[in-house]
Amino acid sequence: MSLLIGDTAPDFEAETTEGRIRFHQWAGKDWVIFFSHPADFTPVCTTELGYTAKLKGEFEKRGAKALVISVDTLEHHQTWSADIEETQGTAINFPMIADTNRKVATLYNMIHPNADPKVTVRAVYVIDPDKKIRASIIYPPSAGRNFDEVLRLLDSLQLTDGxxxxxxxxxxxxxxxxxxxxxxxxxxxxxxxxxxxxxxxxxxxxxxxxxxx
Known part of the structure; x- marks a missing residue:
C-alpha cells in the first residue's frame, strides 16, 4: 500500500509502551509525528529517540505529539528505554509501538524489501488533526534523521494552513x-x-x- 500526501492515515490498534491504543482515538485533535526505526538496541535509533524525547515541549507548543514504531517486542522497547535515558540524558516520553507481526509497518509502507526485508526503513509521517497525511520523509536504515527539519516542516505546514x-x-x-x-x-x-x-x-x-x- 502506498500512502500519498492528502490520504487519510489508516487507523489501527496496537500495543505500546503506554498501553494499547487505537490510533485515531489516541491522536485526537493533535498533529502526530509518526515515525519508524529499524530496530531496538541500535546506535542511530538510540540517538534519534533520545533527541525526539527532548523535543516534547516543542511539539506541545505546536499541538503535536510523537509516536514511534518498530518490529521489536514490547519487552525490548522497555529495556532499551533505560539505555536511551542513560546515554541521551532524556527518558522516552511518547508511546513506542511493538509491531512484531509487521501489520502496522506494512499498512504504512515502512517495510522496503529491496532495502532490508527484516526491518523498517526510517519513515516519518506528519499527520494533521483531520487524520490527513500532510508530509512523508523516507530515509534508509543507515542514515539518522534531522528532527529539527521535522519541526521546521511542521511550522511550515501550520503557517501555510492559516x-x-x-x-x-x-x-x-x-x-x-x-x-x-x-x-x-x-x-x-x-x-x-x-x-x-x-x-x-x-x-x-x-x-x-x-x-x-
Missing amino acids: YKVATPVNWVDGDDVIILPALQDPAEIAQLFPKGYKTLKSYLRVTPQPNKP
Missing part, C-alpha cells in the same frame, strides 16, 4: 515568506499583508511572516 503563503528554500520560523501566485487582487493582498511586500517577479512576491509581530 495564510495564503508558501515558505521558500531553507525557511525557518520568522523568515520572510512568499505570497501565493494565485492571489492577484491588490485590495485583498493589502488586507492580508499589511506589512507590505517586495515584488521580485510577477510570480515571486516576498513578505514578512504574517503571524509575527
Whole structure:
C-alpha cells in the first residue's frame, strides 16, 4: 500500500509502551509525528529517540505529539528505554509501538524489501488533526534523521494552513515568506499583508511572516 500526501492515515490498534491504543482515538485533535526505526538496541535509533524525547515541549507548543514504531517486542522497547535515558540524558516520553507481526509497518509502507526485508526503513509521517497525511520523509536504515527539519516542516505546514503563503528554500520560523501566485487582487493582498511586500517577479512576491509581530 502506498500512502500519498492528502490520504487519510489508516487507523489501527496496537500495543505500546503506554498501553494499547487505537490510533485515531489516541491522536485526537493533535498533529502526530509518526515515525519508524529499524530496530531496538541500535546506535542511530538510540540517538534519534533520545533527541525526539527532548523535543516534547516543542511539539506541545505546536499541538503535536510523537509516536514511534518498530518490529521489536514490547519487552525490548522497555529495556532499551533505560539505555536511551542513560546515554541521551532524556527518558522516552511518547508511546513506542511493538509491531512484531509487521501489520502496522506494512499498512504504512515502512517495510522496503529491496532495502532490508527484516526491518523498517526510517519513515516519518506528519499527520494533521483531520487524520490527513500532510508530509512523508523516507530515509534508509543507515542514515539518522534531522528532527529539527521535522519541526521546521511542521511550522511550515501550520503557517501555510492559516495564510495564503508558501515558505521558500531553507525557511525557518520568522523568515520572510512568499505570497501565493494565485492571489492577484491588490485590495485583498493589502488586507492580508499589511506589512507590505517586495515584488521580485510577477510570480515571486516576498513578505514578512504574517503571524509575527
